[in-house]
Amino acid sequence: MISGVTGATTGTNVEATGETGEPNHASSSFPVNSIWYVWTAPANLSMRFSTAGSALSTVTMAVYTGSAVNALSVVNTNAISPGILRSSVIFMASSGTTYYIAIDGLDTTVGGISLSWGINRYSSSRQFNFNGDNSSDFSVFRPTTGVWHTRQSINGTMSAQQWGVSTDVLVPEDYDGDGKTDTAVWRPTQSTFYILRSSNNTFFTRQWGTASDVPIQGDFDGNEIADFNVWRPGEGTFYVLRNNGQMIAQQWGISNDTPAPGDYDGDGKTDFAVRRTSGADAGVFYILRSSSGSLLTQSWGAGTDKVVPGDYDGDGRSDIAVYRESVRTFYVLRSSDGLLMGQQWGTTGDLAAPGDYDGDGRTDFTIWRPADGTFYFLSSLTSTLVVQPWGLNGDRPVANSFVR
Structure with a gap:
């Protein structure tokens, strides 16, 4: 369970296993070594979840809503992009809604995972940000x-x-x-x-x-x-x-x-x-x-x-x-x-x-x-x-x- 508008946590998918009925994440990763996080939106916000900094370099991530692992609705998914050492998802979160975030390695990849989350800054501080410090220059x-x-x-x-x-x-x-x-x-x-x-x-x-x-x-x-x-x-x-x-x-x-x-x-x-x-x-x-x-x-x-x-x-x-x-x-x-x-x-x-x-x-x-x-x-x-x-x-x- 994670919470808040912003935050970060770490984990690992070593020895993690998929569950019966679990969907394929990002349409490219069978749930072999998946781990899950649960987050409830505190307000109506465009949110970004990212695995930047993970030791696990080939990551798939998916966000769902639903009542059971075999009855989930996809909100957004993303598999790691070539040359981009992180997977991230952006979605419009509704206040009070609980979201389930699944992270897995591509194929059978395992390792340490870093997960951070916060408000999507594409329309604000990522503009004219030449040094990557989340502020316009x-x-x-x-x-x-x-x-x-x-x-x-x-x-x-x-x-x-x-x-x-x-x-x-x-x-x-x-x-x-x-x-x-x-x-x-x-x-x-x-x-x-x-x-x-x-x-x-x-x-x-x-x-x-x-x-x-x-x-x-x-x-x-x-x-x-x-x-x-x-x-x-x-x-x-x-x-x-x-x-x-x-x-x-x-x-x-x-x-x-x-x-x-x-x-x-x-x-x-x-x-x-x-x-x-x-x-x-x-x-x-x-x-x-x-x-x-x-x-x-x-x-x-x-x-x-x-x-x-x-x-x-x-x-x-x-x-x-x-x-x-x-x-x-x-x-x-x-x-x-x-x-x-x-x-x-x-x-x-x-x-x-x-x-x-x-x-x-x-x-x-x-x-x-x-x-x-x-x-x-x-x-x-x-x-x-x-x-x-x-x-x-x-x-x-x-x-x-x-x-x-």
């Missing part, structure tokens, strides 16, 4: 030199990395699955992603899309590795190239829409979403939930507002959020309780740059001021203003790359 791109200048938000360590040219589009994400944001650009003239892996400092390229496409960040298949994605305005279609080479094409939206992807249902997968910028339904979000395939529509803001994705209430889900430049105000519809969160922040000419800079699992209201090259954020942890000079006038704040 202060980072700007200097078009004149093609250099990314980054200051780690927790310890102040500074770095500079030349990557890209002035006309490139910034697309930072975790493309190699090591839990760190990779330095990455998309070059419209070549319709190509250029990615510098944080795991081993090597680079790779991937041609995807056409020159008029809009590159977007996201993990549409839920394996915690970013996919290569573009949205084609002329067709209103998302084109996703998964890490395994499979393509997904999803028509969603019309030509004047703005892509607004995020994990709005908390299942660990990016949802196809757009926001209408004009017409009778200007300001309406259209979201295709990956968990159920159902449509969610939500009118929020004016057509000229900017989409500022993030998890502002810390429940592990993307909130529907916009920034109105004319009044310099963030408007957030909290996914946890449906209430409005509004915050005036910034002055004319500022650029929205939301991220989780204090590392508490909630997106902070943040702007970057070109006039003085400074980040200003309202810490959700302390409710105080934090000022961090970083960059020069003419730079592009990396966190603004998610804002549309």
Whole structure:
């Protein structure tokens, strides 16, 4: 039995055995040496369970609900990914529901197991997190030199990395699955992603899309590795190239829409979403939930507002959020309780740059001021203003790359 919103425990599947009627976990592991944990959700939260740090290097994990081992319903499963030394599952937990977590070695593998759990941070502190410390870093791109200048938000360590040219589009994400944001650009003239892996400092390229496409960040298949994605305005279609080479094409939206992807249902997968910028339904979000395939529509803001994705209430889900430049105000519809969160922040000419800079699992209201090259954020942890000079006038704040 385990409990709490966050926690960790250790165990072993040495001498463990499967039970009669036990299902195959992750559709690839017969229950030969499985161990089980029981956890009851304390609130409605998008949760992540991980076996990172386990001595058992080939792990399958599955989460179930049900009343008996032979009468279980699958919530989510995952077998270890090639080259990724952990198995993890993300799912939307319902308050008061009891979940059964099964962990097994692939085939007959046995060894020590480390299990940790906490709120899914994909929509908050894993964004713009270049060093893997679960907090967004202060980072700007200097078009004149093609250099990314980054200051780690927790310890102040500074770095500079030349990557890209002035006309490139910034697309930072975790493309190699090591839990760190990779330095990455998309070059419209070549319709190509250029990615510098944080795991081993090597680079790779991937041609995807056409020159008029809009590159977007996201993990549409839920394996915690970013996919290569573009949205084609002329067709209103998302084109996703998964890490395994499979393509997904999803028509969603019309030509004047703005892509607004995020994990709005908390299942660990990016949802196809757009926001209408004009017409009778200007300001309406259209979201295709990956968990159920159902449509969610939500009118929020004016057509000229900017989409500022993030998890502002810390429940592990993307909130529907916009920034109105004319009044310099963030408007957030909290996914946890449906209430409005509004915050005036910034002055004319500022650029929205939301991220989780204090590392508490909630997106902070943040702007970057070109006039003085400074980040200003309202810490959700302390409710105080934090000022961090970083960059020069003419730079592009990396966190603004998610804002549309």
